[in-house]
Amino acid sequence: MTDIxxxxxxxxxxxxxxxxxxxxxxxxxxxxxxxxxxIADGDVARDIRGADPLVNGQLTREELDKAQNDDSYRMKAVVSRHAELLKSAKPAPKYTPVSRRQDRPDAIAWFVRNHPEVTDAQIAKLLGTTKSTIESVRSRTHWNSANIKPVDPVTLGLVGQLALDELVKKAADKKAKDDAKKGGATLQPADAAEPAEPEFVPEARERRGAEPTAESVFGAKD
Known part of the structure; x- marks a missing residue:
């Protein structure tokens, strides 16, 4: 079936x-x-004005006649060359099965504890949640905070390992670039940190000469 x-x-x-x-x-x-x-009973779409698919080019008269003559026939819509232009380019929001939605706070807590470099927007997009939910988990104001425990979203089946690895790597690279732009503190060379101690040179010992004489001790007589 073609979307109309x-x-x-x-x-x-x-x-x-x-x-x-x-x-x-x-x-x-x-x-x-x-x-x-x-719709036929008037309970649905009562305020909607009908749109003729023959006039707007979504159905041919031949298809309609075939369907009216054969209850088992299923009409095929005409593919409009403008249909793709009218479709939204924005991807559909991530759908999470109802049975797993209760696991999302655990996955959020895992991100908050293990990967603070991942932004709330990235977490929201990956898990299909909202920034307000992420903030409530972080600040422990979530209604179920007492039962929330950090669990890997891959283990929970919310995302695939490759998608998680790609997100973490992208967040880490961005953080590294941001830190470099901020010009973080750099280590000073070791020789600039404190003056180097002078090399120890033992004092030259006085060479001992011959045995002392009276002249050397009392001085020469005039």
Whole structure:
């Protein structure tokens, strides 16, 4: 099935203007059959104006006629050359299964304790959480703080090892660059730290001459 623009508006038009079954309309518009039934009953999309897929170039008359003549036939949407331009380039937010969402605070605590160089924005993007949740875990104001314990997000199954390694490396490289820009303290050379002690040279010993004589002791007589 090809994604179409304005699926509910298209479903409204098909319900009002064709003899298609709920299943056929649901398949074409990417909706649930019960949702299409709700549109027909007026319980769903009551304020939405119908959009004609024939006029906007998403469906051909031949496809519509085939579907109306055969309840088992599923219509194929026309791929618009402008469809890709209308799609958002922003990636969809990371989805975490409900069964694992309770593990995210443990993963956040692991980052806070083991990798403080990773920013809150990076953690939020990787785990699919919010900055406010990260801050509540860090400040221990989270409603479940008593039960939160640091656990590797790979062990929890929230991310893959390669993705985690890449994030940690990127954060470490950025921190190193930032520290270099700040011009952190550098070590002084050892010889500049304190003056070098002069080399010890033993005093020259006076050479002993011959045995002392009276003249050398009392001086020469005049």
């Amino acid at each position: 623009l304005m699926p509910k508006a298209t479903a409204v038009w098909l319900v009002d203007n064709t003899s298609l079954t709920f299943e056929q309309i649901a398949d074409f518009c990417g909706l649930h059959p019960l949702e299409v039934r709700g």
